[in-house]
Amino acid sequence: MRAKKVHYGETGLKSTLVGPYPRVGSECGDKLRRELNRLYEGNGDPELVRSLRKDLTGEVVREMVAAGISLPNSGLIDVHDELTWPLEHADGVRFGGMKKIFHTNIHYRQALVDSEVQRKEPLVGNLYKAALRLHPRVKVEFPGPFTMAKHSVLGKDSPYRDLNDLAEAYARLYREELSSLKDAPLVQFNEPSMIAPGARIEDMGLLPELYSKMLSGLDVPVAVWTFYGKYSPKALETLLSMPVDVVGLDFAWDTELDTQLRKGLSCDKGIGIGVIDSGDRGYVQFEDPTRVLERVSRMSGHVDIEESFLSCNATLEHLPRDYARRKAALIGEIARRISA
Amino acid sequence: MKLPLLPTTGVGSFPKPSYVTGTKGRLDDSSRRATREFIERQETMGIDVLVDGEFYRGDMATDYYRALGFPVADWTRSYDNRFWRKGIVDKPLRRTEPIQLEQFKYAQSLTKKPVKAILTGPTTLANWGFNSHYKTREELALSWADIVREEALALVKAGARYIQVDEPAVAERYWETNLFRDGLRKVTEGLGVYTITHVCYGEFPLVYPNMPNLPVDQIDIELSSELDLGLEGSNLLRMMKEYPLTKYKDVAAGVIDVRPGAGVEDVETVVRRINTILEALAPTDEALRRIWIDPDCGFRTTKSPTVAYKKMEVMMEAVKQVRERL
Numbered sequence: 001m002r003a004k005k006v007h008y009g010e011t012g013l014k015s016t017l018v019g020p021y022p023r024v025g026s027e028c029g030d031k032l033r034r035e036l037n038r039l040y041e042g043n044g045d046p047e048l049v050r051s052l053r054k055d056l057t058g059e060v061v062r063e064m065v066a067a068g069i070s071l072p073n074s075g076l077i078d079v080h081d082e083l084t085w086p087l088e089h090a091d092g093v094r095f096g097g098m099k100k101i102f103h104t105n106i107h108y109r110q111a112l113v114d115s116e117v118q119r120k121e122p123l124v125g126n127l128y129k130a131a132l133r134l135h136p137r138v139k140v141e142f143p144g145p146f147t148m149a150k151h152s153v154l155g156k157d158s159p160y161r162d163l164n165d166l167a168e169a170y171a172r173l174y175r176e177e178l179s180s181l182k183d184a185p186l187v188q189f190n191e192p193s194m195i196a197p198g199a200r201i202e203d204m205g206l207l208p209e210l211y212s213k214m215l216s217g218l219d220v221p222v223a224v225w226t227f228y229g230k231y232s233p234k235a236l237e238t239l240l241s242m243p244v245d246v247v248g249l250d251f252a253w254d255t256e257l258d259t260q261l262r263k264g265l266s267c268d269k270g271i272g273i274g275v276i277d278s279g280d281r282g283y284v285q286f287e288d289p290t291r292v293l294e295r296v297s298r299m300s301g302h303v304d305i306e307e308s309f310l311s312c313n314a315t316l317e318h319l320p321r322d323y324a325r326r327k328a329a330l331i332g333e334i335a336r337r338i339s340a
Numbered sequence: 341m342k343l344p345l346l347p348t349t350g351v352g353s354f355p356k357p358s359y360v361t362g363t364k365g366r367l368d369d370s371s372r373r374a375t376r377e378f379i380e381r382q383e384t385m386g387i388d389v390l391v392d393g394e395f396y397r398g399d400m401a402t403d404y405y406r407a408l409g410f411p412v413a414d415w416t417r418s419y420d421n422r423f424w425r426k427g428i429v430d431k432p433l434r435r436t437e438p439i440q441l442e443q444f445k446y447a448q449s450l451t452k453k454p455v456k457a458i459l460t461g462p463t464t465l466a467n468w469g470f471n472s473h474y475k476t477r478e479e480l481a482l483s484w485a486d487i488v489r490e491e492a493l494a495l496v497k498a499g500a501r502y503i504q505v506d507e508p509a510v511a512e513r514y515w516e517t518n519l520f521r522d523g524l525r526k527v528t529e530g531l532g533v534y535t536i537t538h539v540c541y542g543e544f545p546l547v548y549p550n551m552p553n554l555p556v557d558q559i560d561i562e563l564s565s566e567l568d569l570g571l572e573g574s575n576l577l578r579m580m581k582e583y584p585l586t587k588y589k590d591v592a593a594g595v596i597d598v599r600p601g602a603g604v605e606d607v608e609t610v611v612r613r614i615n616t617i618l619e620a621l622a623p624t625d626e627a628l629r630r631i632w633i634d635p636d637c638g639f640r641t642t643k644s645p646t647v648a649y650k651k652m653e654v655m656m657e658a659v660k661q662v663r664e665r666l
Binding site for chain 1: 419421423466467468471515542566572599
C-alpha cells in the first residue's frame with residue numbers, strides 16, 4: 001500500500017481539472033486552429049505551430065490558475081485525443097480506425113499493436129516544461145494503461161496474448177517514463193474503462209496488481225482517475241484499494257456515490273471529487289456553489305479533505321472555452337470556500 | 341432506375357473550394373457554383389447516385405439548431421484539429437421553414453441522375469448539442485425526429501427518391517439503440533422512397549446485432565479501417581460474416597478513408613477492401629446485389645478538393661475492376 005501523504009504546498013481541499021482543456025476560443029487558440037488547417041492543406045509553417053502551441057499552453061495554464069485551480073495540468077493542447085496519444089512516442093504501434101470516446105462526439109485513434117511496444121522517446125514533452133515555467137506545480141496526466149489497452153487492437157503478429165497482457169506492456173512503458181518524472185507533484189492516470197458502460201467487473205481484479213507492478217519502488221505521487229460511469233460496491237472497493245495516492249471519482253454520473261462512501265468504506269487516500277459536470281452528457285447548466293459546497297461538506301466525515309481535490313468529472317473539452325473557464329472558476333471558488 | 345452491380349454513391353459533403361465561404365446552411369451564388377461543378381464531375385466519373393457536396397453547410401448539426409432559431413455556443417473539439425459548435429435547445433423544437441429543401445431542389449435540377457437528400461438524424465442532433473429544455477433524452481430525441489420527419493416529407497414531395505438520415509452518433513450511447521430505432525422510424529415510416537442511414541466512427545460491434553431491425557432500406561457504414569484489419573483482425577467483419585446484414589438490408593460499404601492526412605489509396609488497396617467486404621457480406625448472389633460502394637464518410641474532412649477527387653477516381657476504378665471480375 002502506498003498511501004503516503006502528498007504535499008502540494010497548501011492545506012485544505014485542493015482543486016484540479018481533468019484531461020485536455022478547450023484550445024480554441026481565444027485569439028491564440030483560433031490562430032493555432034487556422035495554422036494547423038493550413039499545415040494539413042500543405043501550406044502551414046510547422047515552426048509557427050510549435051510557437052503557437054507554446055503560447056497557448058501558457059495561456060491556458062494562466063487561465064486555470066486565475067480561476068483558482070491549485071493543481072493545474074498543462075492543458076494537453078497538442079494531443080490528437082485523450083486516449084491513445086502517448087503511443088505516438090512508442091515503437092510497435094501504429095494508428096488505425098477512428099472511434100468515438102465512449103458516449104461522446106470526441107474521437108480517438110485505435111492503436112494497432114503489431115510488435116513489442118517500446119518507449120522510443122519521452123512521452124511528456126516541451127509543453128509540460130513550458131507549463132512548469134508558469135506555475136510551480138503542474139500535474140502530469142496520461143491515459144491509464146488499462147484504458148489505453150482497451151482501446152487498442154492486437155495485430156496478428158503481436159507478441160501479446162490479449163488486451164490485459166498489452167495493458168502490462170503499456171504499464172512497463174509508463175514505468176520507464178515515471179522514473180524521469182520524480183519532481184512531478186502528481187502523475188494522474190485516467191482510467192474511464194474501469195467504470196464506463198461496458199466495463200467488466202472481472203477486469204477490475206487485475207488492476208491493483210497492474211498498478212503495483214507499474215509503481216513498485218517509485219517515489220512519485222500517483223492518482224487514478226475514473227469517469228463516465230457508475231460504481232458497483234465491488235468496483236468502488238477495488239478502486240479504493242489501488243496502490244495509489246489519490247482516486248478520482250465521478251460524482252456527476254453517479255449521484256448515489258456519496259451514499260456508498262458514507263457506508264464506511266475504508267479509504268486511506270485522497271479522493272478526486274469529480275462533482276462538477278463537464279458537460280459530457282449534454283447538460284450545460286452551471287452548478288449552484290452553495291449546493292455543491294453542502295454536498296462536499298457532507299463527505300468530510302468519510303473523505304480526507306486535506307488530501308483530496310475538487311474537480312470536474314471529466315475533460316472540459318465537452319464545453320466551449322468560455323463555459324470551461326466558468327466551470328474552472330466554480331471549482332476554484334468552492335474549493336477555497338470549503339478550505340476556509 | 342436500374343443500377344449496376346455494386347452501385348456507387350457519395351456520403352454527402354465535399355471539401356469547399358476556396359471561393360465558398362461563410363454559408364452557414366444557406367445556398368448562395370458560390371455554393372451554387374460549387375454544387376454545379378461537383379454534380380458535373382460526379383456524372384463524368386460515372387457515380388450512380390449523386391450527392392450535392394453540402395457546400396452550403398456550416399456543420400451537419402449546428403445548421404439545424406440555427407435554422408430553428410436556437411443559440412449556438414462557441415467551438416468544441418471533435419478530434420485533432422476538428423471542431424464544431426453545439427447548439428442549445430432552450431425551448432420546444434419547432435420547424436418554421438424548410439432547412440434543406442431549396443438546396444436539394446437546386447442539386448436535383450442539375451442532373452437526370454438521382455441526388456440523395458441528406459438529413460441529420462434525431463439521435464445525432466440530440467447528442468451533438470446541449471439541452472436545457474426537455475426533461476428526458478427520449479423527449480429530446482423524438483422531438484428532433486418530428487422535425488426531421490417534416491423535412492423528409494417536404495423533400496419527398498419535391499421529388500427526392502433517396503433519403504439518407506445521417507446518424508454518426510448511433511454508437512455513442514449503444515444502450516439507447518431502441519431510442520435510435522424509434523427516432524429513425526418516426527422519420528422514415530411510410531415515406532415511400534428508398535431510405536438510408538449513414539453511420540461512422542463508432543464501436544459498431546455493440547450495435548450491429550440491432551441493425552437488421554432498423555427501419556431503413558440501406559445501412560451505410562464507414563469500413564475502410566476495419567477492412568484493412570481483415571476478417572481475422574476485425575471483430576465487426578467477423579460478426580458480419582457470421583450474420584450477414586445483407587440478409588435483411590442493402591449495405592453501403594465505405595472503402596475510402598476520408599480523414600485528413602490519410603493520403604490517396606492505390607487502386608489495389610481499394611480492390612482488396614471491396615473483396616474483403618464481399619467475402620464478409622456476399623455469401624450469395626442475392627446478397628451481392630445488396631452491396632453498394634462509397635467513401636467512409638463525407639469528404640469534407642479531407643480538406644483538399646484535389647485529393648478528394650483523386651480518391652473518388654480510385655474508388656471508381658477499383659469498382660470497375662471488381663465488377664469486371666464478377
